[in-house]
Amino acid sequence: MKFQKISATLALASLLAAATSCKDFYDVNKNPLAPTSTTLNTLLPVVQVSMASDLGDNVGGLSQYTMALMQQLYNTRSIGNFTQTGNSFGGQWADLYSSVLVNNELVITQGTREQQWVYVGIAQLQKAYVYSQMVDLWGDVPYSQALKGVENISPRFDKDEEIYNGSTDGSVQSLFSLIDEGIANLSKPSSNADLTRADLIYNGSPDKWRRFGNTLKLKLYNQIRLTRDVTPNVTPLLTASSDLLQEGEDFELAYRNTTNPDNRNPGYVFDFSTNPENRIGRYFYEGMLARNDPRMPYYFFNQVAKTAPTTTQQDYVNGPFVTVRPGSTGQYTASASTASFQTVQGLYPIGGRYDEGKGGKTGTKEVAGKAEAPQRLLTYYARKYTEAELQLTVLNNPVAAREAFVEALNASFRKVNAIATADGSPVMTATQITGYLNRLDNGTAVPVANSGPLNRYDKAATNDEKLEVIMYEKYVASYGYGVDVFTDFRRTKHPRIRVSQQVANASRGLLPDDGGTIGNGVFPRRLLYPSSDLLLNPNSPKVNKAEDAPIFWEH
Structure with missing residues (x-):
């Protein structure tokens, strides 16, 4: 897929909200800088580039922070040592609203006016995806009353559970309903000749976007499985597997090795x-x-x-x-x-x-590297890991779970090899891969804990122990996209990770390290809101919830 970087000039020319240096969402909502209209093929790539950057593995991306929390990375910022303030994530919060969601909403409104329905469907699916990620990180967020500019300069913070499931009074549309609307719009007659170049993810393919939307639903149902019985929701999705993401259809943004403009990862x-x-x-x-x-x-x-x-x-x-x-x-x-x-x-x-x-x-x-590895957001192998979890925990079918797990493992290795092939680097051999997957325990030389994932899965005595094996392998495969790793851990308490003894809590999957580190605060269950939003928006919660207050799906 060819990727054309959205330059600073283009971003300014099509500016639909405050620039990424904005300090808080409230200022953006209060004083929007959006022109009355612009072209859809200009708006869409701005949204996609900003979405990948704000959520991804880079100095300003939320994945880098969450990977630090999950002990995959460590950097000089304090989040990896469990310290955050009301200023820790203000930039990402503001940019997700100003560069991503505000521009995305304009795609929806302008696309609806022009009856460019594939544009509308894409934007609705992107909206559902971004909001789900924000709920997973912050909990309650401005949603139903947000993105309205001067029509509502003080949006309320909708409850996390209502954003996922909708409110009983109908004032808050569920993410599942939003996804269904997006999928329906993808099928409407529409003239979208310029989408092939404007859509940097799927080149305007309605079928790939539809499969992404169904996979997103499966992911979100899995995330709320502790709150209600999702069997009737996930069974038809699992049955119609051809309607889910297929291999080679990962929801990701590609990069190129050019510096003028800078298209690198x-x-x-x-x-x-x-x-x-x-x-x-x-x-x-x-x-x-x-x-x-x-x-x-x-x-x-x-x-x-x-x-x-x-x-x-x-x-x-x-x-x-x-x-x-x-x-x-x-x-x-x-x-x-x-x-x-x-x-x-x-x-x-x-x-x-x-x-x-x-x-x-x-x-x-x-x-020097080529800097062309894509920013992965939702992949085929993640879909298969989700299926393995659902088969094990919801449908109570360890055999079907193992089958999905095997495919997830192999797909995750194929993904690494695909990136290596594109780079011109050596690839892992079939012998290396099968050797890892099928490694057997051999007494003290190779204890069960260090044997291959299939051996560990087969020898696990309980479903929870099997889940530990699945989630560890998903944790490793997902290296580079920390938001979902952080969410998976808080939901399942797997895989167990080692942290400073001051933060350790075995009931939450937090095991103590060797005692050579000191932790500050608590291992967070949520990120803190920007202080300025709480101060300026009269309909905000006024104060942050405790860092260890769970998101609704943890219950």
Whole structure:
């Protein structure tokens, strides 16, 4: 798929709300800068580029923060050590409204006026997706009264559960109803000749968007399965599997290796600079290492060569792998941030380098990557992991769950190989993949915990133990899109992760680490609202809920 970056000039020319530097949503809603109309083929790509950036794995994206919470990454910002304030996520909150949702709403209203129904359907599905992600992170958010500009400058914060399911009085449309409307509009007669270039995700294909919409419904029903019986909702979706995302139809945004304009993966721009943004989580790496996971050279790039002398005076070193631990009490914590040594994100998540073991300094031509890895948002393999979870927990069918799990595993490996092939890097062999999937326990040399996922699944005594295996593998496969990883963990308490002892809580899947770190606060169940929104909007909640107050679907 060809990707044309939306330049700053174009973004300004088609400005439909405040720029991304806005401090809060309330100001955007109070003083919209939207022109009365613009072209739909200009609006749609602005929405899609901003959506991927705001939710994705980059310095300003919410995935980078949530990956830090889930101990996949660590960076110099404090969220990985469980500290957040009312200013932590104001930029992302504002941009999701101003650059994504406001522009997207204009696609809906203008597309309806012009009877460009495929545009309308696409925008409705994007709206449902973005709002579901915001509810999953913040809980109650402005929804039914938002995006109206001067018609309502103080929108109420609708309840999280009502945004998902709708309100009894009909004032809040459910996300499921919104998705159904979007799917219906995709089938209406419409002249959308320019959609092939304007739609950066599916090139204007109504069929692919319809399958995305059905898969999104399946995902959301899975997320609320603890609140009600979703069997009648998910059974027809699972039965008509051809109406769900197929392989090669991932909901993602592609990037290209050009710098004028800059079309590169934005995560690459920071982590393959002279001063990388992120380190890799110790226990995330150790889990993959213990299981001999062949994806490691695609996931991580070691700046230290495999044959180099062991690096010293670093917080954590394992051969060429170097990182710092959040809240570390080690004497070399400061030096562990040295840009010349740390292991960084690699090819798979951000289009960096495949690790051949030769090392090299980021920010140099010698280790430059193509920066073309897509920002994954909702994938085929995630669909199959969702099916495995539903078959196990809702339909109580471990055999069907295993079948879906096997396909999820294989699809996740095929996705890594597809990115490697596009990059011109080596691919994993069938022997490597099957060796990982089918690795057997062998006493102390390979304990059951470090055996292959199928062996662990088959030997799990309970469905909850089987779910741990499924969610661990989904956790690893989803590296690069942290929002859903964070949501999955809060919903299921799986996979268990290691955190500072001050934060540990086994009942929530939070196991204590080796005692060498100190945590601040609590492991959050939600992100905090921007302080300015609470201050300026008279219909806001006034104060943030406690950080450990659950989102409705956790009950």
